[in-house]
Amino acid sequence: MSTLEIAKGIDWVGVNDRVTPRFEGMWPIEAEGISYNAYLVRGERMALVDAAKDWTLDTLLLRLGSLVDPAKLDYIVVNHMEPDHTGVLRALLRIAPKAQLLCSKRAVKMLAAYYGIAERIRPVADGEEIDLGGKRLRFVDAPMLHWPETMMTFETTQGVLFSCDVFGSYGAFQGALCDDRCRRLDFYEREALRYYVNIVSLFPKAVLKALGKLETVPVRVIAPSHGLIWRQSPRRIIELYRRWAGYALEGPPAGVTLVYGTMYGNTEKVVDAVATGVSKAGLPVEVFDINRHHPSYILPAIYTQRGVVIAAPTYEGGLFPPVAHLLDLVERKHIAGRRVAYLGSYGWGGGALREVKRWAERLKWVMEESLAFRGGTTPEIIEAAEALGRRFAQTLSEEAA
Numbered sequence: 290m291s292t293l294e295i296a297k298g299i300d301w302v303g304v305n306d307r308v309t310p311r312f313e314g315m316w317p318i319e320a321e322g323i324s325y326n327a328y329l330v331r332g333e334r335m336a337l338v339d340a341a342k343d344w345t346l347d348t349l350l351l352r353l354g355s356l357v358d359p360a361k362l363d364y365i366v367v368n369h370m371e372p373d374h375t376g377v378l379r380a381l382l383r384i385a386p387k388a389q390l391l392c393s394k395r396a397v398k399m400l401a402a403y404y405g406i407a408e409r410i411r412p413v414a415d416g417e418e419i420d421l422g423g424k425r426l427r428f429v430d431a432p433m434l435h436w437p438e439t440m441m442t443f444e445t446t447q448g449v450l451f452s453c454d455v456f457g458s459y460g461a462f463q464g465a466l467c468d469d470r471c472r473r474l475d476f477y478e479r480e481a482l483r484y485y486v487n488i489v490s491l492f493p494k495a496v497l498k499a500l501g502k503l504e505t506v507p508v509r510v511i512a513p514s515h516g517l518i519w520r521q522s523p524r525r526i527i528e529l530y531r532r533w534a535g536y537a538l539e540g541p542p543a544g545v546t547l548v549y550g551t552m553y554g555n556t557e558k559v560v561d562a563v564a565t566g567v568s569k570a571g572l573p574v575e576v577f578d579i580n581r582h583h584p585s586y587i588l589p590a591i592y593t594q595r596g597v598v599i600a601a602p603t604y605e606g607g608l609f610p611p612v613a614h615l616l617d618l619v620e621r622k623h624i625a626g627r628r629v630a631y632l633g634s635y636g637w638g639g640g641a642l643r644e645v646k647r648w649a650e651r652l653k654w655v656m657e658e659s660l661a662f663r664g665g666t667t668p669e670i671i672e673a674a675e676a677l678g679r680r681f682a683q684t685l686s687e688e689a690a
């Protein structure tokens with residue numbers, strides 16, 4: 290893949306990563322990959338906006354070097370300090386001896402802490418502009434998206450917003466870098482949601498505040514630091530973000546995420562019955578086996594639907610641990626306000642239901658229904674599970690009406 294001019298005098302010079310198995314060491318990207326989007330802005334002076342992970346330096350320099358002499362860079366814009374964007378910084382500063390780092394004031398201490406960089410830093414303020422001669426960069430403060438120091442950069446002559454993690458997605462490029470050439474928009478929208486829920490969603494008020502700021506900015510292109518560049522429909526990803534942030538504050542629509550875990554298949558036997566009941570009541574249901582789906586993929590379903598069914602057995606007097614791990618992540622992501630039902634098998638004293646009730650209290654979820662059964666299933670239990678699914682869905686529908 291070569292560079293791509295995304296707007297007049299602005300080129301993508303980033304890197305595709307199909308090697309890293311887990312983003313941030315925990316979110317799976319083995320199948321999807323990811324890109325680190327860096328951009329060269331050329332006026333009379335040159336700026337590199339965003340960079341990439343440390344080991345990608347060679348590819349980044351090859352791309353950059355195919356357009357300009359990297360030694361002549363005047364500025365490197367650090368919108369965000371997380372090392373997937375800054376790992377190459379120390380090397381870049383050696384290669385480009387006159388380049389200054391442009392970053393928020395809050396990033397200055399981080400540059401010292403992560404890389405021992407204390408010189409050639411020019412902190413920029415919200416709304417400040419730097420004239421590149423024919424190109425102009427304006428800095429937009431965006432704290433807590435998703436670190437304290439984060440900001441965005443807007444190139445005013447072409448209307449390109451370098452939004453860093455915001456509006457980004459997992460997924461390495463597969464030929465097309467921009468939405469106008471992409472034939473797999475559904476893939477990038479799905480991965481943008483997964484990225485949003487995994488990485489950005491903890492701060493919905495900060496998201497909405499940043500979206501409010503952008504209302505007065507004439508954005509023609511959204512160029513995030515991961516994934517698809519939105520050149521044809523920048524409003525599309527902005528509206529998706531508005532909807533997703535709204536879910537955290539006003540709650541998502543009715544729908545059911547059914548997460549199950551099973552040791553010997555007894556709990557699994559009620560799963561289809563519950564799903565059938567939900568479906569017969571007219572609501573969508575997404576089913577996940579906790580042992581075959583990483584929480585990274587389950588969290589977006591829980592984030593975007595109001596109902597959660599947990600089907601999991603008792604294990605050593607408590608909830609099946611892989612499901613408890615999922616709920617721990619739900620708590621860390623502050624996904625509150627869901628309605629929950631529980632089903633599961635136990636061998637002697639039970640205990641999973643008690644733990645689900647405790648989780649519901651901690652998560653500020655409402656416990657609606659439960660069906661704990663000893664050992665295997667019977668036709669009566671299967672019938673009761675379907676009825677439970679139907680009642681649960683009806684409750685969700687009535688609440689939404």
Ligand code: FEO
Nearest residue numbers: 369371373454514
């Ligand atoms: Fe793409 Fe917050 O790192």
